[in-house]
Ligand code: SF4
């Protein structure tokens with residue numbers, strides 16, 4: 496840190512926005528679209544099966560270990576709802592995207608943007624991990640070579 500750094504404006508930490516309410520609203524609407532189409536329900540009223548699954552999803556989101564930094568659930572690798580319920584959840588989320596776009600275009604666009612940013616973050620993380628592993632390997636090779644050369648000189 497330089498002597499003049501104290502006079503420079505402090506760097507702001509990037510703000511983590513809480514997008515959980517937005518995600519929950521999107522999931523509720525998606526369940527509505529799916530249930531109306533496949534289980535002959537009307538409006539926001541869901542069939543018992545979808546109601547039960549939605550309740551599980553909402554509870555899990557409230558207890559999500561990632562807190563407000565969570566990825567969106569349909570892009571999460573942890574998939575914490577249990578095997579059968581994960582499959583059902585993913586089926587609802589993916590098969591209703593067209594219906595959601597027609598009924599709630601803005602919400603769908605925002606969800607799509609969130610998906611893209613999770614994918615981007617994942618790719619960046621993988622890239623950083625690969626770079627780290629390559630640097631570690633190179634370092635180990637250089638050390639081994641130096642050791643070998645040191646032994647030859649003796
Ligand atoms: S699926 Fe992932 S993001 Fe969603 S609640 Fe579970 S751990 Fe959190």
Ligand SMILES: [Zn+2]
Nearest residue numbers: 530534542545
């Ligand atoms: Zn249903």
